[in-house]
Amino acid sequence: MADIDWNLIRSFAAVAETGSLSAAARTLRASQPTLGRHIAELEQVLDVTLFRRGRAGYKLTSHGVDLLGRAKAMREQAEAFSRLALGATEEVAGTVRIAASEMVSIYVLPSILARLTSEEPGIEIEIVASNLVENLLGRDADIAIRMVEPSQLDLVARKVADIPIVACAATNYIARHGRPGDVSELLHHTIIGFDRGMEMLNGFRSAGIEIDRHAFHVRCDHHAVIWESTRAGVGISFQQQPIVDREPLVEAILPELRIPLLPCWIAMHRDLRSSVRIRRVADFLQESLKRYCEGRPLSEPALNSAALARPAIRHTTTRRTETAT
Known part of the structure; x- marks a missing residue:
């Protein structure tokens, strides 16, 4: 019991939060079979059933619910350990320039920034409210929130969610x-x-x-x-x-009207990933915009961490003109 592999607990927390092996695999950038083996091994080591498997996905048992809080606490400590080892404990301060569409800038960002500036008083924010694509390569913006997948050279993009x-x-x-x-x-x-x-x-x-x-x-x-x-x-x-x-x-x-979903992306230049303040703001936006897309309150406290769980980061290799809503 004292020698439980941390990866087993990490996989358990991801499956519990996402409700499926496939979603957890995307979050951890691992394979579904690996996560399935991790859950089975952890249940064997603990001698408890953590999930009820069904067509609707993985549902926590009472034992699983009891252990999830501990698993999250362990994950937070592991992330803090990793940041310390990587030298990411430097002061989070400086200016971050965010480009976003008019609707997001006016009706979504203010509530998000109210929490961000409270949690990170050393960060200064500049907002570019425009439906035009800001040139991240020329540093017209540090981070762009876009409603199409960015595809300029040397950018990394995270898919946040789809907006109904x-x-x-x-x-x-x-x-x-x-x-x-x-x-x-x-x-x-x-x-x-x-x-x-x-x-x-x-x-x-x-x-x-x-x-x-x-x-x-x-x-x-x-x-x-x-x-x-x-x-x-x-x-x-x-x-x-x-x-x-x-x-x-x-x-x-007209609830029966089927209108295409609006994708939400966050993008930045790949060279900026080493900047603590840029990553902190990008991670904060990722978590907050995900709640927005899912219709959850933006007033919920955000995870105060510079290493939130990330979906796969996609490197873009082609150029095209983007439009945003």
Whole structure:
């Protein structure tokens, strides 16, 4: 018992938190068979059943629940040991420049930065609120939050999660004009859409509905203007579900409407990974944005660690122009 391999406990914690071998394997960058062997070996050593296996995944038993807290504490200590050994205990201070879309910069980042600046008072933040792609290679930004996979040379990118998109309208608009029963009825309502952007037109066409920009009675390419117009009761628009869910004046409509998910990525130049402050901010953003994408409160305390569990970091090798929402 005193000689339990730490890797077994690490694998146990990852499976318990993710609920499956496949998700835990992605988190730890290990193979599913390896994790399966680790769980079986740990159960044999402890002589307890840690999980109930089923079609829904791995569910903790009462013994597993009791041990998970200890496993997390051990992981935190191991991460602290690793940071100390790598010399990452230097002061976390300096300026970090973050590029993000207008919607994220205005409606998501402030709550995240309120916690970050409280936990790390030595870090100064600069925000570039733009839907244009900031050049990470030229240091126009240190970290970019993007809604397409970044693919510039020499960048590393982390996939955070996928954000659901929903049709929505203000409660006062619904009270005046009613709630559309299906997509065909949607076209008889005031729709707020893009002026020059083609994303919404292409979305309708992919659903078999051929329209032009005149179907949008109010048009603007500034996403925050569209959202504020929606809140004011101007008409119906398509928005990130976590933002809609947090706004009591707006309701999601047409739940049967299948709208493509919006991916969320964090990217930085690979040379910046050695910077303690950049990694600290990137890890904090990763954890906070994951909660946002999943619809969890941003007020939850973040893990105060510069070595949060990371998904596989993808090195990009080609260039392309990105657009963000």
